[in-house]
Amino acid sequence: MSLDLDTAAPHSRHAHRAGRGAGRGRASRRPLTRLDLKFSPYLYVLPFFVLFAIFGAYPIVYTVWIALTDRSPLNATINFVGLDNFVELLTDDPQFWNAVVNTFGMFVFSTVPQLLLALLLASALNRRLRAQTFFRMAIAMPIITSTAVVALIFSMIYAREFGLANWLLDLVGIDPIDWRASRFASWFAISSMVNWRWIGYNALIYLAAMQSISKDVYEAAALDGASRRRQFWSITIPQLRPTIIFTLIISTIGGLQLFTEPLLFTSGSGGISGGSQGQFQTITMYLLDVMNQRFRWGYAGAVALVLFVLIALMSIVNYLLARRISSDK
Amino acid sequence: MTTTTLGPRPVAGAGKTRGRPHSADRLWRATPLTWFGLVFGVILSLFPFYWMIVIASRTNDAANSWPPPFLPGGRLGENIQRVLANGDANIVKGLMNSFLVSGTITIATVFFGSLAGFAFAKLRFRGKNALLLVILASMMVPIQLGVLPLYILMAKLNWLNTMPSVTVPFLIGGFGIFMMRQYAEQAVPNELIEAARVDGCSTWGVYWHVVAPALRPAAAVLGLLTFMEQWNQFFWPFVVLADPANPTVQISLRSLNSAYFADNSQIFAGTLIATLPLFVVFVLFGRQIIGGIMEGAVKS
Numbered sequence: 001m002s003l004d005l006d007t008a009a010p011h012s013r014h015a016h017r018a019g020r021g022a023g024r025g026r027a028s029r030r031p032l033t034r035l036d037l038k039f040s041p042y043l044y045v046l047p048f049f050v051l052f053a054i055f056g057a058y059p060i061v062y063t064v065w066i067a068l069t070d071r072s073p074l075n076a077t078i079n080f081v082g083l084d085n086f087v088e089l090l091t092d093d094p095q096f097w098n099a100v101v102n103t104f105g106m107f108v109f110s111t112v113p114q115l116l117l118a119l120l121l122a123s124a125l126n127r128r129l130r131a132q133t134f135f136r137m138a139i140a141m142p143i144i145t146s147t148a149v150v151a152l153i154f155s156m157i158y159a160r161e162f163g164l165a166n167w168l169l170d171l172v173g174i175d176p177i178d179w180r181a182s183r184f185a186s187w188f189a190i191s192s193m194v195n196w197r198w199i200g201y202n203a204l205i206y207l208a209a210m211q212s213i214s215k216d217v218y219e220a221a222a223l224d225g226a227s228r229r230r231q232f233w234s235i236t237i238p239q240l241r242p243t244i245i246f247t248l249i250i251s252t253i254g255g256l257q258l259f260t261e262p263l264l265f266t267s268g269s270g271g272i273s274g275g276s277q278g279q280f281q282t283i284t285m286y287l288l289d290v291m292n293q294r295f296r297w298g299y300a301g302a303v304a305l306v307l308f309v310l311i312a313l314m315s316i317v318n319y320l321l322a323r324r325i326s327s328d329k
Numbered sequence: 330m331t332t333t334t335l336g337p338r339p340v341a342g343a344g345k346t347r348g349r350p351h352s353a354d355r356l357w358r359a360t361p362l363t364w365f366g367l368v369f370g371v372i373l374s375l376f377p378f379y380w381m382i383v384i385a386s387r388t389n390d391a392a393n394s395w396p397p398p399f400l401p402g403g404r405l406g407e408n409i410q411r412v413l414a415n416g417d418a419n420i421v422k423g424l425m426n427s428f429l430v431s432g433t434i435t436i437a438t439v440f441f442g443s444l445a446g447f448a449f450a451k452l453r454f455r456g457k458n459a460l461l462l463v464i465l466a467s468m469m470v471p472i473q474l475g476v477l478p479l480y481i482l483m484a485k486l487n488w489l490n491t492m493p494s495v496t497v498p499f500l501i502g503g504f505g506i507f508m509m510r511q512y513a514e515q516a517v518p519n520e521l522i523e524a525a526r527v528d529g530c531s532t533w534g535v536y537w538h539v540v541a542p543a544l545r546p547a548a549a550v551l552g553l554l555t556f557m558e559q560w561n562q563f564f565w566p567f568v569v570l571a572d573p574a575n576p577t578v579q580i581s582l583r584s585l586n587s588a589y590f591a592d593n594s595q596i597f598a599g600t601l602i603a604t605l606p607l608f609v610v611f612v613l614f615g616r617q618i619i620g621g622i623m624e625g626a627v628k629s
Contacts (some may be wrong), residue, residue: 036531036532036533037532038454040448040531041452041453041454041457041532042454044444044448044536045445045448045449045460045506047501048445048464048501051497051498051501052463054482054498055482055498056467056498059475059477059478060474060478062475062478062481063474066477066478120366121367124359124366124367124370125367127357127358127363128358129367133616135367135371137615138371138375139374140615140618141374141375143557144604144608144610144611145377145561145604145607146560146563146579146604147561148561148579148582149381149582149600149604150377152582152586152597152599152600153380153381153597153600155586156384156392156593156596156597157380159393161395162392162393162394163397164380167395167396167397196373196374199370200370200374204622204623205622208623208624253469257473257564259563259564260563260564260567263567263583268587268588268589269587271587284473288568291476291477292568301477304474304475304476304477307471307473307474308471308474315469
C-alpha cells in the first residue's frame with residue numbers, strides 16, 4: 001500500500017506518513033502517475049547528460065584516438081601511428097618542454113603569493129572593522145574584469161617605453177626593465193595579472209571559512225597565553241585545511257590552463273608564440289600553435305592529453321602537500 | 330554548513346568578551362597594521378579600474394608620455410566613438426553577441442540546473458549517486474582536453490564563426506547542478522514535497538509550485554555568477570570565432586590588440602565598454618555575488 005508513495009518520498013523515514021494519505025494513495029497508482037514517478041527524475045537530469053555526451057565525453061574519447069594518428073587537415077589519409085606522437089613529444093620536443101617550464105614557473109609565481117596574500121587579507125578582514133561591506137566589495141571588484149581586459153591593462157602597465165611599472169622603478173632609481181624580453185620578467189608580469197584578479201576572490205573564500213571557526217577556541221588559546229601569530233598557525237591554518245586544499249586545486253586547474261594573459265601580453269599579431277624566444281609560451285598556447293599553425297592534429301591531441309595528465313598529477317601533489325603542511329602544525 | 334551573512338561581524342562575540350581579560354578582547358581588534366594592509370589592498374584592487382578611465386580619456390599621445398598620466402582627460406567620448414566605429418573590432422556586434430550568448434546560457438543554466446538539482450536532492454532513482462559522480466568529474470576536465478575534436482565537430486555542424494558554437498556546449502554545467510542540489514537539500518523541506526504530492530501534484534508540479542520558488546535566492550546567485558563567467562569567456566571563443574566580423578566582445582578586444590599600430594587610448598576605451606555591463610551588475614548585486622562566493626566556499 002505505502003509502496004507507491006514511498007517511491008515519491010525522498011527518505012524512507014517518512015514512509016509512515018504514507019498512511020495518512022492512504023485515501024489518495026489509490027490515485028497514485030494510476031499508470032500515468034507511476035510513469036511520472038519513475039521517469040521524471042531521469043528526464044530532469046537528461047539535458048546535462050545529452051550535452052555532456054556530445055560536447056564533453058565524445059571529444060575526450062576522440063582526442064585519445066586522434067593522438068594515436070597522424071591526422072592533419074593537410075593530409076588526405078589518416079594513418080595509425082601508435083604512440084609515436086607521445087614519444088616525440090616527451091623525448092624530442094624542446095619547445096613543448098619550454099612551454100611546460102614556463103607554465104609551471106608562472107603557476108608557482110601566481111599561486112603561492114596569491115594564496116598567501118589572500119590568507120593575510122582574510123585574517124585582516126576577520127577583525128572587528130568598520131566598513132566591512134566596502135572592503136569586501138573593493139577587494140572582490142577585480143573578478144568582474146575578463147582575463148582579456150586584465151591582460152590589456154597590465155600590458156600597458158608593463159610597457160617598455162612609457163609603462164607605469166618602469167616609472168615606479170625609476171622613482172626608486174632602478175633602470176627600466178624590458179618586461180617581455182626575459183623569462184623571469186615576463187613570468188613576473190604575467191603572474192601579477194593572475195594575482196591581481198584572484199587574490200580578493202580567494203580572500204573571501206578564506207574569510208568565510210575563518211568565520212565558521214568558533215571564537216571560543218581563540219579565546220581559550222589567548223587565555224593560555226598563545227600569541228596572535230601562534231593562534232594563526234595553530235588554530236586558523238589547521239581549521240582552514242579543507243578550504244586551502246579547495247583553493248589550491250581550483251588554482252591548479254586554472255593556473256596550468258593559463259592562456260589569455262600571456263597571449264595578449266604581446267600586442268600586434270603573433271601572440272601565440274609567447275615572446276621572441278617563446279619565453280612565456282604556455283602549454284595551452286603551444287597546443288593551439290600545433291593545432292592551428294602547424295596543422296598537426298594528431299600531435300595536438302597528444303599535447304592535450306599530456307596537459308590533462310599534468311593537471312591531474314599536480315592536483316594530487318597539491319592535495320597531499322596541503323594535507324601534510326597543516327597536519328604537521 | 331554555516332551560512333555567511335554580509336555586513337559587520339556579529340557584535341555578540343565582542344560583547345561577550347568585554348568582561349574577560351584584556352587579551353581575549355584584543356583578539357579581534359583591528360590594529361593600525363590591519364588598516365594599513367587593507368587600505369593598501371583596496372588601492373591595488375581599484376587602481377587598474379581608475380587607470381583604465383585615465384587612459385581611455387586621453388589622446389594616444391598623452392597616454393604614451395613620460396611620466397605617465399595620472400589624471401583623467403577629456404577625450405573619453407571621442408575615444409569611445411572611435412572604438413565603436415573601429416571596423417576591425419566590430420565591438421558593437423561583439424556586445425550584442427555577448428549579451429545574447431551570456432543571457433541564453435544563464436537562463437538555461439538556472440533552469441536546467443535547478444531541475445536537475447531538485448532531482449538529485451529530493452527524488453529517488455536508480456543510479457543517482459553514479460550519475461552525480463559523473464557530474465562532479467565533468468567539472469574537473471579542462472576544455473583544452475577535448476578542444477580539437479570539439480573544433481572538428483563545430484566545423485562539421487557548420488557552426489564555426491557563429492554563436493551556437495559558443496552557446497550550445499555550455500547550456501548546462503556541472504557546477505550549476507551541484508550548487509542547486511546543495512541548496513535544495515537544505516532549503517526545501519521534505520514535508521513540503523510530500524504535502525504537495527498528497528495534494529495530487531505531479532513531479533513537475535512539485536518542481537514548479539514548491540521547489541522552484543524555494544530555490545529563488547540560490548538561482549539568482551547562480552545566474553549572476555554564470556553571466557559573469559560567460560561574459561568573460563575567452564579561450565573557446567578564440568578558437569572557434571576566428572572571423573573578426575562576428576565576435577564576442579572579448580574577441581573584439583583581441584582584435585583591437587592585434588592591430589599593427591597599438592592605439593592604447595582606443596584599446597582602453599574598449600576595455601571600459603567591455604567591463605561596464607559587469608560593473609553595473611556588480612554595483613547592483615555585489616552583495617549577493619560576494620555572499621554566493623563565500624557560501625559556496627563554506628559548503629564545498
